[in-house]
Amino acid sequence: MKIGNQFGTPLIKASGKLIAAGFILFGLTACGGDDVGKVSLGLFTTKDVIIDARHDPKLPGVTCHISRIEANLSLADPSDMSISCRQTGPISAQDIAGIDKSKNGEIIFKQSLSILFKSLKVRRIYDAENQTLLYLSYSTKETEGSHKHALSTVPLYNTGAWQASGVPVQ
Structure with missing residues (x-):
């Protein structure tokens, strides 16, 4: 006696392939070359920091570290983040000359956080x-009446850019 029907087996195979493809895609998106750390928020949670x-693509002498909550397999949609930027290499007057100096500045990084x-x-x-x-990091979605954001600064004091401005270095 045969259990099942002629339609069940192909459907199961197709859904299995979709699940496998989803795990592969999830694995690829989680493997960023910029990941520095991942800290679990506890044994019974699917959330990590x-x-x-x-x-900075135009100022290679600046590195920003961004921490955020990743809620795997959770319907929660956290928007909290933190940013800390530091000078990690030379910053020249030519580097500063090549950036947007408007009041709005320019977006240097963007990442989708949810569907x-x-x-x-x-x-x-x-x-x-x-x-x-x-350097202003912010979420594009309002959460609990607020657009979450954080700010970090990198002073140009004692860099080639500061000296080029005509202000003497002491």
Whole structure:
């Protein structure tokens, strides 16, 4: 006696292939070359703190570390993040000359965080008066009445860019 029907086996095989493809795709998206750390928030949770290192594409002497919550297999949609940017190499006057100096600055990094149209963006803004680079990380989706954001600064003091401005280095 045969159990099942002629339609069950192909359907099971097709759904198995879709599940396998999903695991492969999930595995590939989790393997970023910029991952620095991953900390579990506990034994009975699927949430982790992910720490990424991102280099400013126009200022290779600046590295930003971004921490955020990753909620695998969870319907929660956390938007909290933190950013810390530091000078990790030389910054020249030519580097500064090549960046957007408008009040809006420019987006230097963008990453989708959910299928619900939420993304994490990092924007660089130049504060000419204080000769400081501002790095603003923010979520594009409002959560609990707030767009989550964080700010970090990189002063140009003692760099080639500061000296080029005509301000003497002491």
